[in-house]
Amino acid sequence: MSVVAAPRPVGVDLQENEETRAIVEAIEADNDDLTVRHMPGIVRLTKEGQLVINQESVEGRLGRPWETHEFQLAMISYFGEFVEWDDDRIVIAWKH
Amino acid sequence: MTVPTQKPARKLTMQQRYAALTHDLDWDPTYVAEEEIYPFTTFEGIKVHDWSKWEDPFRLTVEAYNKYQAEKDRRLYAVLDGFAQSQGQLSLTEGRYMNAMKIFLQGIPSGEYQAHRNFSHLARYFNGPGARFASLCQSMDELRHAQTEIHTLSHYNKYFGGMHDWNKMSDRVWYLSVPKSFFDDAGTAGPFEWLIAIGFSFEYLLTNLLFVPFMSGAAFNGDLPTMTFGFSAQSDESRHMTLGLEGIKFMLEQDEDNLPIVQAWLDKWFWRGYRLIALVAGMMDYMLPKRVMSWKEAFELYFEEQMLNGLFKDLEYYGIKPPRHVQWAIDEKEILSHQVYWVLYQFSHAAAFTTTIPNEEDQAWLESAYPETWPVFKSVVWDKAQRVVDSGGRYFNPGLPQLCQICQIPMGFTEPGNPLVQCQRHSIYEGERYDFCSDGCQWIFDREPEKYVQAWLPVHQIYQGNCGGPTLPDVAVWYGLEPGDAGEYIGSMDHQDWLKWHASSIKEG
Numbered sequence: 001m002s003v004v005a006a007p008r009p010v011g012v013d014l015q016e017n018e019e020t021r022a023i024v025e026a027i028e029a030d031n032d033d034l035t036v037r038h039m040p041g042i043v044r045l046t047k048e049g050q051l052v053i054n055q056e057s058v059e060g061r062l063g064r065p066w067e068t069h070e071f072q073l074a075m076i077s078y079f080g081e082f083v084e085w086d087d088d089r090i091v092i093a094w095k096h
Numbered sequence: 097m098t099v100p101t102q103k104p105a106r107k108l109t110m111q112q113r114y115a116a117l118t119h120d121l122d123w124d125p126t127y128v129a130e131e132e133i134y135p136f137t138t139f140e141g142i143k144v145h146d147w148s149k150w151e152d153p154f155r156l157t158v159e160a161y162n163k164y165q166a167e168k169d170r171r172l173y174a175v176l177d178g179f180a181q182s183q184g185q186l187s188l189t190e191g192r193y194m195n196a197m198k199i200f201l202q203g204i205p206s207g208e209y210q211a212h213r214n215f216s217h218l219a220r221y222f223n224g225p226g227a228r229f230a231s232l233c234q235s236m237d238e239l240r241h242a243q244t245e246i247h248t249l250s251h252y253n254k255y256f257g258g259m260h261d262w263n264k265m266s267d268r269v270w271y272l273s274v275p276k277s278f279f280d281d282a283g284t285a286g287p288f289e290w291l292i293a294i295g296f297s298f299e300y301l302l303t304n305l306l307f308v309p310f311m312s313g314a315a316f317n318g319d320l321p322t323m324t325f326g327f328s329a330q331s332d333e334s335r336h337m338t339l340g341l342e343g344i345k346f347m348l349e350q351d352e353d354n355l356p357i358v359q360a361w362l363d364k365w366f367w368r369g370y371r372l373i374a375l376v377a378g379m380m381d382y383m384l385p386k387r388v389m390s391w392k393e394a395f396e397l398y399f400e401e402q403m404l405n406g407l408f409k410d411l412e413y414y415g416i417k418p419p420r421h422v423q424w425a426i427d428e429k430e431i432l433s434h435q436v437y438w439v440l441y442q443f444s445h446a447a448a449f450t451t452t453i454p455n456e457e458d459q460a461w462l463e464s465a466y467p468e469t470w471p472v473f474k475s476v477v478w479d480k481a482q483r484v485v486d487s488g489g490r491y492f493n494p495g496l497p498q499l500c501q502i503c504q505i506p507m508g509f510t511e512p513g514n515p516l517v518q519c520q521r522h523s524i525y526e527g528e529r530y531d532f533c534s535d536g537c538q539w540i541f542d543r544e545p546e547k548y549v550q551a552w553l554p555v556h557q558i559y560q561g562n563c564g565g566p567t568l569p570d571v572a573v574w575y576g577l578e579p580g581d582a583g584e585y586i587g588s589m590d591h592q593d594w595l596k597w598h599a600s601s602i603k604e605g
């Protein structure tokens with residue numbers, strides 16, 4: 001049996017603070033049609049299909065080296081699946 | 097003499113580091129049978145053919161784990177220090193806000209500790225190194241959650257009632273048997289069922305509803321420490337959600353025969369978890385003086401949208417269906433918080449928190465969040481409670497409530513589609529009658545009656561004489577309640593203190 005994955009939203013909730021501002025900006029720059037919702041202390045980013053976090057984009061905005069592991073410090077929650085988590089990027093999508 | 101040329105060592109990629117420092121440290125036993133080393137992974141009927149297929153997308157090593165967890169703790173404790181130093185408790189929105197945190201402290205850290213113990217069991221007894229290491233990380237996280245929650249809320253214990261004996265209370269007090277029995281139930285299951293119960297059904301499906309709106313609510317009500325520990329714990333939660341998701345997918349991919357077992361566990365644990373967080377619904381809508389979103393909105397956002405329209409479409413591929421009683425939960429979203437808070441209100445004379453009738457501002461918010469159901473509840477319940485107050489009294493229910501045998505919540509839920517008719521189901525097992533709040537709880541009982549006839553039901557225990565004595569004051573002493581812990585908020589010790597602190601700050605300022 002195989003089911004074709006229609007694009008469905010995936011997303012991530014991040015802490016809204018100075019540390020994560022650069023990450024949010026990087027995600028906004030690298031993901032078209034991103035939906036951004038602000039709640040007290042939280043910024044929620046959602047997108048149809050897949051959401052990508054690029055190390056290079058984050059480092060460019062932070063002005064310092066940034067390991068993708070550090071994304072864990074910013075993240076409150078997510079939905080979708082981490083289909084890729086490497087040195088240079090993180091990808092959230094549904095597999096099926 | 098020639099020296100062999102040596103290339104400088106190349107830095108390993110994240111993937112290589114993880115493989116070398118996690119999977120490669122495992123070995124195949126040669127002189128002891130595998131079943132002797134891992135004796136708990138077969139009796140539940142889950143078939144596993146290749147443990148190396150377990151994926152951990154986080155690719156953490158011990159070194160990376162320690163580094164980031166230490167950083168999380170450093171950040172949290174800096175905030176706690178600053179808050180205590182600046183007398184932060186004075187800038188909460190209102191003193192009554194703290195009631196939500198009392199229930200949190202009484203109910204949650206012991207659950208975290210239970211999670212710590214059971215994940216450390218998985219960290220020892222799962223056959224595969226990937227699954228063991230992810231479980232080990234989660235086990236350490238859960239201990240950290242218990243500790244940071246206790247540390248964080250200990251500051252408030254200096255100023256507010258109800259927080260002094262949270263540990264004893266979590267073992268004894270009636271409403272706290274709801275979370276306690278939930279974790280006892282999961283912890284007495286096998287390792288795979290535990291993973292579906294806690295890792296998948298609770299962490300992935302439902303935990304967002306507990307932490308995200310609640311911690312955002314803490315941020316909104318001036319509770320900086322709770323917001324910070326909440327988000328700090330929640331940052332671990334992303335790994336826990338992943339462990340749950342990898343766990344269910346691993347079982348489903350390993351063998352087709354696992355599907356019906358996993359589906360039944362999912363059906364059971366969705367309903368158990370959903371009933372547990374009903375307490376959160378009441379806290380969110382009624383106990384936070386300033387709200388970020390309603391229970392209904394949070395349920396739609398974090399459950400219907402993300403899980404039913406996202407995750408379950410993904411799991412369909414494996415033949416998994418949405419949880420059996422999910423429609424009942426959807427139908428309840430308009431009424432759940434009203435019913436739960438009404439239970440808390442009428443029994444708060446026997447609780448370690450206080451409650452009060454929603455004030456004008458609260459009522460206006462409830463009206464806008466629940467335009468259909470709030471007016472009905474207001475006229476059926478709160479207008480009457482208000483008349484009692486107007487005539488100088490306060491309504492408390494003089495009896496002891498009947499509890500659901502499974503979720504252990506007092507029977508205050510209603511028939512689907514009719515919010516004014518109480519729902520009651522029962523099953524007969526070995527000549528005894530057992531009562532339930534819903535089809536979901538009855539279904540869980542009927543699958544495993546021999547397990548649930550053993551439930552420690554607080555009301556039964558009082559009647560059997562196991563809770564300090566026959567009268568309410570006897571039971572209150574046994575619960576560890578002190579003067580000012582229970583009852584009505586208006587005029588309570590917390591309320592009087594709150595007014596005093598702020599009156600003097602106006603005078604001095």
Ligand SMILES: [Fe+2]
Pocket residue numbers: 208211237238241329
């Ligand atoms: Fe936890």
Ligand SMILES: [Fe+2]
Pocket residue numbers: 371500501502503504505532533534537
């Ligand atoms: Fe129940």
